[in-house]
Amino acid sequence: MNATIKDVAREAKVSIATVSRVLNNSAVVTDETKQRVLDAIKKTGYKPNALARSLKIQKTHTIGLIVPDISSPFYPEVVRGIEDIASMYSYNIFLCNTDQKEDKEMNYIEILSEKQVDGIIYMGDIIRESVKQQLHDIGIPIVLAGTEDAESEFPNVNIDNKKASYDAVKYLLSLGHKKIGMISGPSDDPIGGIQRTNGYKEALSEAKIRFKPSLVVEGNFKARQAYLAMLKLLENNVDAVFAASDEMAAAAINAIFDSGFSVPEDIHVIGFDNTYLSYMFRPTITTIQRPAYDIGAVSMRLMTKLLAKEPIDDMHVILPHQLIVRESTGYGEEKK
Amino acid sequence: MNATIKDVAREAKVSIATVSRVLNNSAVVTDETKQRVLDAIKKTGYKPNALARSLKIQKTHTIGLIVPDISSPFYPEVVRGIEDIASMYSYNIFLCNTDQKEDKEMNYIEILSEKQVDGIIYMGDIIRESVKQQLHDIGIPIVLAGTEDAESEFPNVNIDNKKASYDAVKYLLSLGHKKIGMISGPSDDPIGGIQRTNGYKEALSEAKIRFKPSLVVEGNFKARQAYLAMLKLLENNVDAVFAASDEMAAAAINAIFDSGFSVPEDIHVIGFDNTYLSYMFRPTITTIQRPAYDIGAVSMRLMTKLLAKEPIDDMHVILPHQLIVRESTGYGEEKK
DNA sequence: TTGTAGGCGTTATCAA
DNA sequence: TTGATAACGCCTACAA
Numbered sequence: 001m002n003a004t005i006k007d008v009a010r011e012a013k014v015s016i017a018t019v020s021r022v023l024n025n026s027a028v029v030t031d032e033t034k035q036r037v038l039d040a041i042k043k044t045g046y047k048p049n050a051l052a053r054s055l056k057i058q059k060t061h062t063i064g065l066i067v068p069d070i071s072s073p074f075y076p077e078v079v080r081g082i083e084d085i086a087s088m089y090s091y092n093i094f095l096c097n098t099d100q101k102e103d104k105e106m107n108y109i110e111i112l113s114e115k116q117v118d119g120i121i122y123m124g125d126i127i128r129e130s131v132k133q134q135l136h137d138i139g140i141p142i143v144l145a146g147t148e149d150a151e152s153e154f155p156n157v158n159i160d161n162k163k164a165s166y167d168a169v170k171y172l173l174s175l176g177h178k179k180i181g182m183i184s185g186p187s188d189d190p191i192g193g194i195q196r197t198n199g200y201k202e203a204l205s206e207a208k209i210r211f212k213p214s215l216v217v218e219g220n221f222k223a224r225q226a227y228l229a230m231l232k233l234l235e236n237n238v239d240a241v242f243a244a245s246d247e248m249a250a251a252a253i254n255a256i257f258d259s260g261f262s263v264p265e266d267i268h269v270i271g272f273d274n275t276y277l278s279y280m281f282r283p284t285i286t287t288i289q290r291p292a293y294d295i296g297a298v299s300m301r302l303m304t305k306l307l308a309k310e311p312i313d314d315m316h317v318i319l320p321h322q323l324i325v326r327e328s329t330g331y332g333e334e335k336k
Numbered sequence: 337m338n339a340t341i342k343d344v345a346r347e348a349k350v351s352i353a354t355v356s357r358v359l360n361n362s363a364v365v366t367d368e369t370k371q372r373v374l375d376a377i378k379k380t381g382y383k384p385n386a387l388a389r390s391l392k393i394q395k396t397h398t399i400g401l402i403v404p405d406i407s408s409p410f411y412p413e414v415v416r417g418i419e420d421i422a423s424m425y426s427y428n429i430f431l432c433n434t435d436q437k438e439d440k441e442m443n444y445i446e447i448l449s450e451k452q453v454d455g456i457i458y459m460g461d462i463i464r465e466s467v468k469q470q471l472h473d474i475g476i477p478i479v480l481a482g483t484e485d486a487e488s489e490f491p492n493v494n495i496d497n498k499k500a501s502y503d504a505v506k507y508l509l510s511l512g513h514k515k516i517g518m519i520s521g522p523s524d525d526p527i528g529g530i531q532r533t534n535g536y537k538e539a540l541s542e543a544k545i546r547f548k549p550s551l552v553v554e555g556n557f558k559a560r561q562a563y564l565a566m567l568k569l570l571e572n573n574v575d576a577v578f579a580a581s582d583e584m585a586a587a588a589i590n591a592i593f594d595s596g597f598s599v600p601e602d603i604h605v606i607g608f609d610n611t612y613l614s615y616m617f618r619p620t621i622t623t624i625q626r627p628a629y630d631i632g633a634v635s636m637r638l639m640t641k642l643l644a645k646e647p648i649d650d651m652h653v654i655l656p657h658q659l660i661v662r663e664s665t666g667y668g669e670e671k672k
Numbered sequence: 673t674t675g676t677a678g679g680c681g682t683t684a685t686c687a688a
Numbered sequence: 689t690t691g692a693t694a695a696c697g698c699c700t701a702c703a704a
Binding site for chain 3: 689690691692693694695696697698699700701702703704
Binding site: 047048049050051052054055060062065069070071072075076077079080083084087092093094095096097110111113114115116223247250251254257276277280281282293 | 383384385386387388390391396398401405406407408411412413415416419420423428429430431432433446447449450451452559583586587590593612613616617618629
């Protein structure tokens with residue numbers, strides 16, 4: 001089958017130790033024998049077996065990625081960020097989709113551990129205690145990417161979700177709005193539901209506006225439900241709306257138009273995530289951008305430091321988010 | 337560190353061979369000793385080392401994925417389809433982003449080979465000869481997913497891109513249009529540029545309409561250039577437009593409105609790919625859907641058959657595409 | 673500078 | 689039914 005180090009050794013008439021040395025530049029070898037070895041490698045078409053190597057050196061140069069769903073927005077960019085940095089440091093990536101289900105997560109972590117990955121990057125809105133325990137137990141470096149973790153036991157790279165929605169609502173307040181509605185994520189969603197609603201409340205409270213439960217309608221990040229949510233908010237005569245996702249913001253705008261009102265003339269709308277929907281939609285949608293690629297890249301960079309046992313200056317990185325102002329709050333065309 | 341099979345053997349007072357037997361159910365073991373071994377496994381917290389196992393049995397239960405860019409549309413869904421089936425058959429997945437660059441592709445294939453993957457699924461618009469050669473040389477099962485391959489040397493799962501755009505244009509013809517413009521992909525793009533333009537030409541020719549080069553303007557799948565392209569087409573008084581991507585279709589619609597015309601009243605537009613932009617945009621956009629998830633799932637299923645050396649009924653699977661009719665061709669609201 | 677040999681953690685073939 | 693033991697392909701003291 002495939003040539004092994006033995007075949008190369010035989011071909012070059014040296015010991016396998018010598019072949020190994022030229023392969024890894026691990027010790028000085030005469031130019032002449034080195035050349036003989038290189039020739040033999042070429043002749044035999046030898047490719048080192050990473051399995052055998054990893055077994056010996058106890059490192060696989062592989063890391064595992066636990067991701068809810070690579071086909072949902074946000075994660076592809078995070079993963080791309082991770083992979084770019086990983087490849088820069090010669091690491092490969094195992095991709096595991098879990099739909100945030102506990103059994104799938106546990107199962108994959110088990111497998112990754114058996115496959116001897118050097119580290120694991122966990123993604124998901126929130127992380128369960130049981131999963132944390134298991135990740136802890138396998139005893140390899142762990143990094144959380146874009147995940148809320150109250151006790152923050154693990155290194156983490158994220159944005160400040162509460163602050164992000166606070167900023168969005170504060171911007172609406174600065175435009176003079178008093179009656180600001182919100183279309184939130186599911187109430188049990190730690191980020192889109194809880195954190196973002198908290199930011200909304202905080203901005204209101206800071207502006208001394210009393211919080212009215214009727215102005216917060218729960219959505220599920222999907223268009224249909226957000227459309228209905230917006231109709232409810234219209235009954236309450238809101239003059240601005242903050243939606244916890246761009247898709248919901250777009251649906252809200254559609255509902256507003258269909259009800260005979262106009263954006264941004266009558267009502268202002270802000271979305272979340274800066275998906276390309278937000279700038280392709282007309283009117284273009286003001287939104288909050290999460291630096292997905294950077295979250296991935298920084299997470300992986302952190303991982304490489306952990307793996308190299310380099311000193312870490314900060315185990316909990318908060319990346320800056322950004323309010324991107326567009327037509328839906330009356331700012332006019334995006335320049336882009 | 338981690339317990340090995342030896343530790344378990346010692347703990348259970350049996351040989352490692354026996355431990356291996358209960359682990360793999362490879363031979364009959366007394367219930368009593370079996371229980372002793374199981375207890376020992378629990379007590380030591382033993383996890384089998386997949387590396388050592390793979391080295392021995394010459395199988396890793398791992399497959400490599402070559403993908404242009406996981407953060408661009410289409411691929412995340414394909415990859416999700418692959419991973420779902422892979423996990424069903426206990427395979428893990430290495431994800432490799434190549435941006436379709438030859439050196440990256442070659443490099444990753446090399447690494448995947450060294451890591452002893454059992455198979456590789458290649459994704460990309462087209463596949464280079466050099467890459468084909470290399471994939472061929474490493475001698476493991478290969479499947480192409482969503483890739484044009486003239487000689488079709490490898491098993492392949494794809495849609496018929498030419499037929500897809502043929503169908504789109506034919507639909508426009510059926511609506512009575514005579515002057516149909518096209519915003520294509522780059523002219524050197526094998527799918528969006530060449531295949532789709534060919535389908536356009538064929539539909540026209542079948543309807544005995546002479547092909548006019550001035551009615552095909554080259555785009556780059558991005559909004560800005562497509563917007564300009566549409567302005568040119570307007571100078572030529574087209575009454576319908578087929579764009580090789582949804583983003584270009586949306587940009588075209590924007591250009592049409594900005595020029596004082598209306599969609600679908602004055603001009604009909606069709607896009608490509610059924611991205612969520614196509615149904616969130618107003619007017620909603622008629623488009624062609626590529627079954628991304630299925631392309632992935634079927635590819636991986638094909639791979640499992642290849643790996644199991646099962647007989648394959650069809651090495652070249654053409655999956656059905658679908659024309660999704662929406663407002664931009666005057667059909668009215670989508671029901672969804 | 674080069675070679676010998678043990679071991680990384682398994683599986684699988686022989687014997688016993 | 690169970691136990692030694694030789695691979696799998698590589699790295700790395702230790703010798704020479």
